[in-house]
Amino acid sequence: MHRVLQQPFKTAVLILVWGWLLLLVLTPNLLVVGASVMTRDPGTFLSLPLNLNSYRQLFDPLYLDVFLNSLYMAGMTTVFCLLIGYPFAWALSGLGKQRQTLLIFLLIVPFWTNSLVRTYALKLLLATNGLINNALMGLGLIDEPLRMLYTEGAVVIGLVYLLLPFMILPLYSVFDDLRKELLMASHDLGAGKLSTFLHVTIPLTLPGVLAGVMLVLLPAMGLFFVADILGGSRNLLVGNVIKNQFLDARDWPFGAAASILLTVAMAVLLFAHRLSQQRLGDEGRA
Amino acid sequence: MNRWLPKTYLTLVYVLLYLPILVLVVFSFNSSRTGYRWGGLSLQWYESLFNNHAMVQAMWNSLWLALTAATVSTIIGALTALALHRYRFRGKRVLRGMLFVVMMSPEIVLAISLLALFLLVGLQLGFVSLLLAHVTFCLPFVVITVMARLSGFDESLPEAARDLGANDFTMTRTVLIPVIMPALLAGWLLGFTLSLDDVVVSTFVSGPSYEILPLRIYSMVRVGLKPEVNALGTLLLVFSLAMLMLSQWILTRSKR
Numbered sequence: 066m067h068r069v070l071q072q073p074f075k076t077a078v079l080i081l082v083w084g085w086l087l088l089l090v091l092t093p094n095l096l097v098v099g100a101s102v103m104t105r106d107p108g109t110f111l112s113l114p115l116n117l118n119s120y121r122q123l124f125d126p127l128y129l130d131v132f133l134n135s136l137y138m139a140g141m142t143t144v145f146c147l148l149i150g151y152p153f154a155w156a157l158s159g160l161g162k163q164r165q166t167l168l169i170f171l172l173i174v175p176f177w178t179n180s181l182v183r184t185y186a187l188k189l190l191l192a193t194n195g196l197i198n199n200a201l202m203g204l205g206l207i208d209e210p211l212r213m214l215y216t217e218g219a220v221v222i223g224l225v226y227l228l229l230p231f232m233i234l235p236l237y238s239v240f241d242d243l244r245k246e247l248l249m250a251s252h253d254l255g256a257g258k259l260s261t262f263l264h265v266t267i268p269l270t271l272p273g274v275l276a277g278v279m280l281v282l283l284p285a286m287g288l289f290f291v292a293d294i295l296g297g298s299r300n301l302l303v304g305n306v307i308k309n310q311f312l313d314a315r316d317w318p319f320g321a322a323a324s325i326l327l328t329v330a331m332a333v334l335l336f337a338h339r340l341s342q343q344r345l346g347d348e349g350r351a
Numbered sequence: 352m353n354r355w356l357p358k359t360y361l362t363l364v365y366v367l368l369y370l371p372i373l374v375l376v377v378f379s380f381n382s383s384r385t386g387y388r389w390g391g392l393s394l395q396w397y398e399s400l401f402n403n404h405a406m407v408q409a410m411w412n413s414l415w416l417a418l419t420a421a422t423v424s425t426i427i428g429a430l431t432a433l434a435l436h437r438y439r440f441r442g443k444r445v446l447r448g449m450l451f452v453v454m455m456s457p458e459i460v461l462a463i464s465l466l467a468l469f470l471l472v473g474l475q476l477g478f479v480s481l482l483l484a485h486v487t488f489c490l491p492f493v494v495i496t497v498m499a500r501l502s503g504f505d506e507s508l509p510e511a512a513r514d515l516g517a518n519d520f521t522m523t524r525t526v527l528i529p530v531i532m533p534a535l536l537a538g539w540l541l542g543f544t545l546s547l548d549d550v551v552v553s554t555f556v557s558g559p560s561y562e563i564l565p566l567r568i569y570s571m572v573r574v575g576l577k578p579e580v581n582a583l584g585t586l587l588l589v590f591s592l593a594m595l596m597l598s599q600w601i602l603t604r605s606k607r
Binding site: 074075078079081082083085086088089090091092093094096097100149152153155156157159168170171172173174175177178179180181182183184185186187188189190192196226229279280283284286287288289290293294304307308311312317320321324327328331335 | 588
C-alpha cells in the first residue's frame, strides 16, 4: 500500500528534475553543437547548409594565435596557483584543527565576495599612478612608474587572485586525508625526506592537483571580464573571443565552435582526473 | 626556523589576498576625486551611490533576482538530493553526471548555450531568462550541500516513520525536512551569493528591460576608475561577509 502512495511523489520529483536538466542543460548544449556546424547568417544568426567551416576557422592563424595565447595565460595562471597553493595547502594541513577551520573560512570569504569588485580593486593597486607605483616611487626604488596595468601580466595576476582558492581547496582536502602515519611509515622504512616526497606525497596528492588544475585552467580561459578590466580591450582569452562572436560580431557558428573547444578540454581534464583516482584506488587495494 | 617558515608563508599569502580588498574599503572613504591619493575622510561616494537612481534600481533588481533564484534552486535542489539519496531509478548515474558537468563546465559555455535556447524559443531576455539561468548554475551546489547532510543521516528515522504509517510525503515533511534544514539554509545562502556575484552568465542572458548590479558595475569599471565602485564594493563585501558568517553559524550550530 505504501508503494502506491509514495509513487506520485517520486514521479513528480523525478519529472521536475529531469525536465529542468533536459530543457536547460541538455537541449541548450545540443543547440550549440548544432549551431557550430551551420552557416553564419546576418539576419537569423544561423542558416543552412551544414559545414565544418567554423572549426576550420579555429585554425585560422589569427584565432589560433588568440587560442594559444589564451592557453598560455591560463597555463601560467595554473602554474602560479599550483606553486603558491601546494605549499599553502601543505602548511595549512599541519596546523591545529581549530586554526585550520578559521583559515579555511578566511580563504572562502573572497570567494563569496563579488569577483568584479575584487578585479577592480586590483586596478587600484596596479595602475600607473596606483598604489604600488606610488609606494615604490616614494621609497625611491624607481624613478618612473612601471607599466603594469593593461598588460598580460596584470591579467595573469587577476586570474591567480580570483582562482587561487579553487586550487587550494582540493589540495587541502587531499593533504588532510594524507595520513601522517603513511609518511611516517615511509620514513621508518628508511626513505629520506626527498624520497618520501617524490614517492609518497606527490602520487597521493595527484588527484587533488588534477582537480585544482581543472578548476583553475578552464575558468582562466573563460573569465573575459578580467581580461577586459586588467588587460585593456583586446581579445586576450578564449572567453573574449566567444563573447565577441556571440554578442558583437554575431558569428554564432564560430562562437559555438570555440565554446565546444573549451568543453572538449574539460572532458579531457575530467578523464585524466578520473584515471588518477582509479589508479590510486587500485594501488590502495593491492 | 623550520617551525616558523610555514606560518610566515601562510601569513604572507593571506596578506596578499586581503590587501586589494583592504585598499578598496579604505579608499571608499577617501574624499579625493583622483582616487589614488588620500584626501581625507568622506562619505560622499556612498551618498552619490544612493543618489544614483539607476544604480539603486539595479541593486533592487539584483536582490530580487538573487532571492528568487536561491529559493527556486533550493526547492528543486533539495528534492533532487532527496531523490538521489532515497530512490533507485533508471539514469541515476546520468543525473549525477549531468549535475557534475554543470558544476565543472566553464560558465561561458553554459551562458551561450542558454542564450541559444532563449533566442530559439523566442523568450524575451530579462527577468525570466536571468532567473532560469541562475537557477541552473546554482542547482548543483544546492544538491551537493544537501547530499552531504543526508549522507550523515541516521537511516532508522525514516524507517521508523514508515513503520508508524507515514507515507513518503508525510515522512519527508516531518522527518527529513527538519534534518536537512541547516543544509537547506546553507544551500540557499550559497545560491543567493552565486547569483548576486555572477557576471559571465548574466552578460549573455540579460536584456535592457532588467538591469542588474554586476552588469552595471562592469560597464562602470571597464574604463578608468570610479570612486563610487569603491563604496559599492565595500557594501557588497560587508553584505556577503554577513551572509557567509550566517551560513557558517547555521552549519556549525547544527553539528552540535
